Amino acid sequence: MYPGSNTIDGSNNERLGSAERDVVALGIAVAALILFVGTGGTVLPQIVATWLGHAQNPDVILSNALLLNIALIIFGWRRYAQLSREVAERRSAEEKAHQLAQTDALTGLLNRRCFIPAAARLVIDVAETNQGAAVLMIDLDNFKQINDVHGHKAGDVALTEVARRIEALLPINGTVARLGGDEFACVVPYERRLPDKLDQLAASLIEAVRAPIQIENKEVEAALSVGIARTIENPDPATAEDCAQSLLHHADIAMYHAKKRGHNGYAWFEPTMESELRFRHELETGIRAGIPKGEFVPFYEQQIDLVTGDLVGFEMLARWNSPQFGLVSPEIFIPISEDIGVIAELSEHLIQQALLDAQKWDSNLTLSINISPLQLRDPWFSQKLLRLLVESGFPPHRLDIEITESCLHENIGVVRSVVTSLKNQGVQISLDDFGTGYSSLAQLRSLPFDRLKIDRSFVTELAHEGANAKIVEAIVSLGRGFDLPMTAEGIENAEVLKVLRTMGQLKGQGYLYGRPEDANKTFARLKEKRMLAPEVQEAADRADALAAENASSAEEDQRAMG
Ligand code: C2E
Ligand code: MG
Ligand code: MG
Numbered sequence: 001m002y003p004g005s006n007t008i009d010g011s012n013n014e015r016l017g018s019a020e021r022d023v024v025a026l027g028i029a030v031a032a033l034i035l036f037v038g039t040g041g042t043v044l045p046q047i048v049a050t051w052l053g054h055a056q057n058p059d060v061i062l063s064n065a066l067l068l069n070i071a072l073i074i075f076g077w078r079r080y081a082q083l084s085r086e087v088a089e090r091r092s093a094e095e096k097a098h099q100l101a102q103t104d105a106l107t108g109l110l111n112r113r114c115f116i117p118a119a120a121r122l123v124i125d126v127a128e129t130n131q132g133a134a135v136l137m138i139d140l141d142n143f144k145q146i147n148d149v150h151g152h153k154a155g156d157v158a159l160t161e162v163a164r165r166i167e168a169l170l171p172i173n174g175t176v177a178r179l180g181g182d183e184f185a186c187v188v189p190y191e192r193r194l195p196d197k198l199d200q201l202a203a204s205l206i207e208a209v210r211a212p213i214q215i216e217n218k219e220v221e222a223a224l225s226v227g228i229a230r231t232i233e234n235p236d237p238a239t240a241e242d243c244a245q246s247l248l249h250h251a252d253i254a255m256y257h258a259k260k261r262g263h264n265g266y267a268w269f270e271p272t273m274e275s276e277l278r279f280r281h282e283l284e285t286g287i288r289a290g291i292p293k294g295e296f297v298p299f300y301e302q303q304i305d306l307v308t309g310d311l312v313g314f315e316m317l318a319r320w321n322s323p324q325f326g327l328v329s330p331e332i333f334i335p336i337s338e339d340i341g342v343i344a345e346l347s348e349h350l351i352q353q354a355l356l357d358a359q360k361w362d363s364n365l366t367l368s369i370n371i372s373p374l375q376l377r378d379p380w381f382s383q384k385l386l387r388l389l390v391e392s393g394f395p396p397h398r399l400d401i402e403i404t405e406s407c408l409h410e411n412i413g414v415v416r417s418v419v420t421s422l423k424n425q426g427v428q429i430s431l432d433d434f435g436t437g438y439s440s441l442a443q444l445r446s447l448p449f450d451r452l453k454i455d456r457s458f459v460t461e462l463a464h465e466g467a468n469a470k471i472v473e474a475i476v477s478l479g480r481g482f483d484l485p486m487t488a489e490g491i492e493n494a495e496v497l498k499v500l501r502t503m504g505q506l507k508g509q510g511y512l513y514g515r516p517e518d519a520n521k522t523f524a525r526l527k528e529k530r531m532l533a534p535e536v537q538e539a540a541d542r543a544d545a546l547a548a549e550n551a552s553s554a555e556e557d558q559r560a561m562g
Contacts, residue, residue, distance in 0.1 A: 025083060029076025029083060036069040106156055109184070110177035112522065118175045119187040119244035125173070127234040134198050134230035135244070136186045137251035138166065138205065141223040141263040143182035143376070147412065154215045162222055165208045169201065185248060194400040201227045201399055202266035209263055226266035227255025241368075253277050266394035286322055286341050287333055295321050296333075298354040299516035302525075303368065303487065306501055306508045311531065313366030315324040315402070316354040316507060317516045318346075334372065343372045348384065355392035357519045368400040370432065371406040377414050382421035387423070396426035403429065404454065405437025423448050430487070435475055444482060452479045456490020456510070463495040476503045 005407055043066045046058035056313040095480070104111045110118060123133045140146075140162065159182065166176050166184055174188035187530055190198055205226060211218040229250035235243040250269035256277060258267035290296060299528035301312035311368050320328035337343040358367040375381050389396055401422060407415050419429055458472050472488070479486045488500050491510030500506055517525065527540050 011390055012032060023077040027075055027076075029073055029080055032069050032072035032076055036066070036073060036207070039050055039066045039069060043065065046090070046295065052098065071125070089352065094265075095423040101446040104178040107160050107178050109163050110175060110440070113178065113539075115175075115179065115187070116179035116241060116244050118177070119247065120183075122173065122189060123231060123235055123240045123247075124237045129191045130234075132192045132231045132243075133247070133521065134190050134228060135251040136188065136198070136202060136266075137227040137229075137245040137248065137255040138186070139225050139255055140209075140548035141184035141225055141259060141260065143222070145411075146220055146222065148377070149414075150215065150218060150220060154218070154220060156219055158196040158213050158217045161213045162209050162224075164203060164255055165211075168344055170202055170207055171201070184548055186253065187244070187247075194309050196228065198228050198496070199266070202228055205247040206264050206266065225255050225263070227251040227253065227258055227269065229254060229269040236552065241537050255434040256280075257349060283333070283336055286324055287320070287337055287340070287346075289344060290320060290322060291342060293327070294349075295323070296350055297518060298350050298357065300357075300522040301509055301517055302513045303366070303507055303509045306488070306506045310531065311365070312507060313368060313398075313400070314358075314361075314368075314522065315516075317370070318350050319516075319518075330370075338372055338374050341494045343374055344378065344381075344384075345374060347372065348388065348399040351388055352392070353519070355388060355394045357522070358393055359392060360523060360533055360536040361526055362533060363395075363398070365526075365531065366398050366400050366428070367394075368402055368430065370402045370404075374405065376403060376407050376418050377411050378415055379418065381418050382425065385422065385427070386425055389427075398453070399430070400428040400430055402432040404432045405434065408437070408443045408447070412443070412446070419447055429532070431488075447480075449484060451485050451487060452482075453487045453489055457497060459488045459500070459510070460492055462499045465494060469499060472500075473503065476506070480504070482500055 004355055011252075012294050038406070043058050043062045046055060047063070050057055079543045087414045102110060102114045118235070119135060126133050129339060134415055143155065143158070146158050159178075163176070163178060163184065166186065169186050170176055174186055176184060176186045178184050186268060188198075188201065204209035206224060209222050209224050210223050223539055226248075229247045231243060231247065242455060253273045254267045254269035257273055261267070276544070287511045297319055298316045299319045302311055302313060303313045304310065305312050318330045318334070320330075320333050322328050337346050354367060358365070361367075371381075385401075389399065403415075403419075423429060425537065428450040430453055431447075433455040434452045454472060454475050458475065462469055476486060485505070485507070487507040487509065489509055491497055491500065491508045491512045496510075497508070497512060500508060523532070527537070530537060532540060
């Protein structure tokens with residue numbers, strides 16, 4: 001029977017069955033026909049004879065029986081025809097419902113529900129020919145971006161085209177399903193001696209999908225990551241579904257690893273990947289739960305004018321104070337927060353705290369904050385930042401946004417409009433980690449940067465004279481050519497500082513001046529240097545004086561008691 005029918009209407013099968021079984025109607029029609037032949041054979045000659053005037057009126061009972069017969073034939077036949085039509089209509093509706101229940105409405109591929117049974121069937125079938133089965137999990141890397149930038153309609157067209165391209169490359173007996181969103185899975189047979197064929201399949205899928213997709217008059221490029229898992233031995237047919245399920249799970253883990261390595265790649269499942277994934281899930285859960293609990297806190301790194309040696313501002317660097325993992329580096333949690341889509345929320349929370357902290361500092365001190373490339377692609381980013389500035393009352397000209405070169409490669413149009421709007425608000429813009437991201441001179445000129453930050457990988461090497469000193473010199477003269485002030489990151493010792501001082505007017509930061517510190521330690525440092533905002537400094541001095549007074553009176557009390 002058709003499994004899909006139960007999902008539409010549980011009583012359908014029964015009704016359809018009874019309709020099909022309604023041979024009674026046909027039986028009545030056939031019986032009536034036989035009777036008609038019997039009675040008609042007697043009555044009809046009598047009627048004809050009567051008309052010709054050769055005989056008396058025909059037998060009334062027989063004539064009535066004949067008429068009843070005719071009525072029964074008409075009724076039986078019509079009923080039978082009607083039922084047949086009804087059965088045909090229901091059968092087609094049921095087939096449609098069945099098909100709908102099995103397929104994905106957008107792409108026409110199998111859906112998630114049907115993938116495992118299909119994969120299990122293939123696992124059993126190929127085992128008979130001593131072949132193996134493999135699952136390839138496919139996930140688009142940039143689908144959200146396609147949707148955001150070009151709209152949902154374009155996203156649908158892209159998904160349909162990707163489905164078509166995957167389908168075109170499937171080997172005989174292979175099946176592909178859309179598991180949901182931008183996730184597809186294929187199950188394919190393979191020769192156990194030739195697992196390389198699966199590498200080739202993954203590579204050609206990537207190649208085919210990355211070719212530009214024409215949507216109306218635009219071209220969209222989809223990138224994808226593929227994970228591969230295969231059966232090594234023939235599974236027991238009784239456990240074929242479990243086997244298919246674990247193939248899918250393993251392919252998913254491998255796909256996730258491929259994604260981590262970058263766009264348009266594939267990876268084979270390896271058992272160690274599973275524990276890594278578990279750890280990653282723990283981090284993800286921890287990040288999501290930690291944001292509202294205030295576990296993410298700003299630390300501050302001093303920024304110094306290298307000529308005068310004065311403290312001129314701080315760079316805010318995020319830290320995760322996790323009860324489970326301890327103090328976690330942003331290099332771990334920022335990329336994960338980007339992946340799981342919480343970077344904007346996390347950053348907003350940190351900026352809010354940093355602006356409150358920086359309100360207490362001397363009005364000459366600047367605050368630099370790092371912004372993820374993803375945030376810059378949000379056309380509302382500048383409005384959100386403006387709201388935070390207004391709420392805190394922090395002057396925009398003291399805020400410096402650091403963006404990395406990777407921002408310049410994708411969606412330069414949106415980035416430019418966000419940057420321009422930030423500049424219009426008076427916010428300063430710095431290009432962070434300069435020298436690592438291959439930005440072209442044209443890109444540098446096209447955005448209104450206020451400062452370049454020379455990446456620390458060049459700066460830390462400065463002590464050992466050689467190639468890197470030349471690189472820093474080249475970067476500094478490039479910056480001068482663009483008339484842009486510069487900050488050198490990663491100054492770790494006095495030798496490096498000495499070399500940098502010969503290169504003209506620079507700002508700098510690094511462990512030579514101290515490690516990044518939390519808000520309290522930064523406050524204490526500024527209090528010591530008398531670099532807090534005047535009213536905050538006064539209040540701090542008063543609090544200190546009061547504390548000193550209390551301490552001395554407590555001492556006196558103790559002496560008096562002693
Ligand atoms: P970045 O903006 O280039 O920050 C400088 C990094 O270099 C910081 O690492 C800092 O602690 C480190 N550093 C500073 N001086 C020295 C030095 O003398 N020697 C060495 N070896 N390292 C030094 P951190 O705090 O681990 O931050 C790493 C990166 O994480 C940052 O690089 C920044 O790109 C990103 N990041 C930090 N906070 C945030 C944030 O709130 N939002 C976003 N989107 N990214 C952030
Ligand atoms: Mg930075
Ligand atoms: Mg940097």
